[in-house]
Amino acid sequence: MLSAEHQKILQANALFSGFTEDELAQISRFSAFVEVENQQRLFEQGQIAKDFFLLVSGKIKLAFLSAEGLEKVVDVIQPGHSFAEAVMFFRQRKYPLNASALGHSGVLRVNTGCYLKILESSTKSCFKIMGKLSQRLHWATSEINHLVLHDGKYRLIKFLLANAKKSNNVDLSIAKNILASQLSIKPETLSRTLNELSKQGLIAVDSSHIVLLKPSELEDIIIS
Amino acid sequence: MLSAEHQKILQANALFSGFTEDELAQISRFSAFVEVENQQRLFEQGQIAKDFFLLVSGKIKLAFLSAEGLEKVVDVIQPGHSFAEAVMFFRQRKYPLNASALGHSGVLRVNTGCYLKILESSTKSCFKIMGKLSQRLHWATSEINHLVLHDGKYRLIKFLLANAKKSNNVDLSIAKNILASQLSIKPETLSRTLNELSKQGLIAVDSSHIVLLKPSELEDIIIS
DNA sequence: AAATATCCTTGACACAAGTCAAGCCTTCGT
């Protein structure tokens, strides 16, 4: 059962915006606010997915873990965003990756069974979900594209340009080793590449604060 | 407008199976049977997506093309399967990749506008689509996993095991350079890796016919 | 403030995979 405050947060999310008061109340009854400590697992790869989530505060890291213990960070979820909602449509309803907290975090846990039942009566909400799923799919396919057709430097520059504010600077909200994993390079390589771009005078790095000195030249690199 | 025969083929596909005769007839009116020659483009990266497709005969290659002209084959569609149906839910309704025929092929072209209109009245069909989308998403995320966490040899063995018949042999229905691109390695590397596995006595290669001599040892390689 | 842990950087080296180039083998068209 959710508090009124938490229900408001649900309602603000696109996946719930089309629901009536009644439906929302019903979902609320099958939901809970959960707090997780830094590093704590919210769910694990292979676990049966009875819920999906909406992040209220903190950060959640989504990552694959290979048999050898290598980790690939797929995404770092920010407050306000839902995650693992695609899993409820998988044939095998198992989470394909691990979710763990980066810092103390609060999430809303929503029961998939309850949600699906309500979906059955609203094509409008179905369309929202389909939009979400296709958005995820689009991201994933373009990620494959970037992984195969381009190198680590390209992906770093792409990330910097995508995350730059109007003032052309980027504040990393996550540790560099996690960023490295997201870009599918090793921390050492990230460090070297940042260094290289600095020496070329294209960026300036001050710990987690990066300034894009010549954004247009950076764009040129990823186009050519 | 589709022939009765082609309408049957539509109906056999999961994406249309929940529709009434009336709805199917309506879709048929906004559809067409299209034949494409070997190498001919069905649609291109960036083009506005007014249709999605269902392959009747032949093969369709889906591939990204980078600015430098490098190609990454994402998938080779086989008869009976639909493709590009996720694009209709993208915010920017543009095809993210190229589709071209491998050999003379026949496809059914379905208008997205018409299809979406009918979807609006059937959550059952929405669920079929959501299933399809999440299946695609699941494939894509596990592909990212394989690309980042494993090497080309791993992906080749995985492919061989996945495509082996009961008799433990694999008949490549596509050219080796296309398979190489699907595995995200160069043709030279594919050739060398097949050679390496042959010399180890794990497989036997006779042009496009491959026999898995020791499947269990191959499984061991990808587990460890 | 010292001690500790964690993260980040740097250098030396190793290796998987890409590139370039040449030659081979098959398939196809005339």
Next chain:
DNA sequence: ACGAAGGCTTGACTTGTGTCAAGGATATTT
């Protein structure tokens, strides 16, 4: 049947990125 074209293989070389190891910087704990 012949030549041409395309695909496949092989060798020699290059290169990006990973690995290992050590040192430096920064934050956290006591």
